[in-house]
Amino acid sequence: MNPILLAVLSVAAIGAVCAVLLVAASKLMYVRVDERVAQIRDTLPGANCGACGFTGCDGYSKALADGDAETNLCVPGGDAVSREISGILGVGYKDVLEMVAAVRCGGAPDVRGDKMEYDGITTCAAAKMYYGGAASCQYGCIGYGDCAAQCPTGAICIEDGIARVNLKLCAGCGMCARVCPNNLIWIHDDTITTLMICSSHDKGADTRRKCSAGCIACRKCEHECPVGAISMDNNLAVIDYSVCIGCGRCAEVCTTKCMKIALFTNKARIDATKAAK
């Protein structure tokens, strides 16, 4: 036989055998795919932030289709996405609890003291490894913006050397909170009315020496609180939000003004919660 013809025919034959095998395999081992997964996946914002508690948007859509998840877990998507998912799955709509990030440190470079001049790699993770960064307070914001680099919506940025959150842009996904080496970022919901903007567990006198915006554990807020929601945990005022009625008197009396009134609040929900209490 002509060698060229032989070569062409044999390669064609091997190709055909492979094709038949593949077709047979795809028929025999066909896996039924829930088309709702793809539908839900298209609805989700695709930030893969993990705020829902699943491994990205793919994981969440699969869990939804399997009936393993609530429809109101997508924080960046908000109520609109929750409504669409409920429509696809044919289940009752649930309101999404709006979330937002808060940086629990007010120690910008102009109010805090520094223990050294840091000239290393300008990321918080690297600075944290080197004696906790330049600031004398080991609990505070290092200020190189690891959080800002993570933010998918550009809501968090470094301003005057400290991380600040733009509440209008923040989707509450929590990606910033996961990279902050000092765990300063707290993702809270829209029923929070007062916030402690300090994370220092140093003794009052130490804190005062290091930073003029830190909690010095003077207990004024604790005495002022009409419902006893505030307690001192290791030299830091902590609010028990299951008791707090959101009167804001703690913020008024705070010596160093580190107790603050939250700007991101849902008035209707707060009133409902208050009535329930």
Add this chain to the structure above:
Amino acid sequence: MLKLVSVLMAAVLVNNYVLRQFLGICPFLGVSKDLKNAAGMSVAVVFVMALATAVTYPIQVYLLVPNGMGYLQTVVFILVIAALVQLVEIALKKYAPALYTALGVYLPLITTNCAVLGVTIANIDAGYDFLTSMVNSVGSGLGFLLAMVIFSGVRGRIEYSDPPEAFKGLPIALVAAAILSLSFFGFNGIVENLFPGV
């Protein structure tokens, strides 16, 4: 037996596919950014290399050579390996969905990995029998795993280093890869000296 051990050691250390023969460089640079991905990709490569050899060796010996078509080796091997990986993917999706998700995009990517084609052709060129070919393939896969794991560690350190602006990203990774490759030249002659006369 000693021969098999020497082939295995040669495949892992001396003839390391990535660092000595410069095959399979794309995943070496593309997926070596973190250890988990690097290891996942490498395990898939070990698996596919072994499987590809098991299938292509009989094709070469019993189909191509007797009919005087040895020159079709490359074409036929590419065809068969691509079909094979697709087949494996379908089977995994059905019977081992967890493994399918874990391997993810890497399995189809390996279809076009030159290291896989390289090892199947190298086995034929070296004149190995079937068992030795299999050992050589698994060894080559393990060598790939070793290179990937080491390099993912190196890249983890590069993340925290501060190279000049022009070197940031891929250039400094290539420089590191070159140094790693140089260090593997230190294994030259180790097999001949460990197993003299094999």
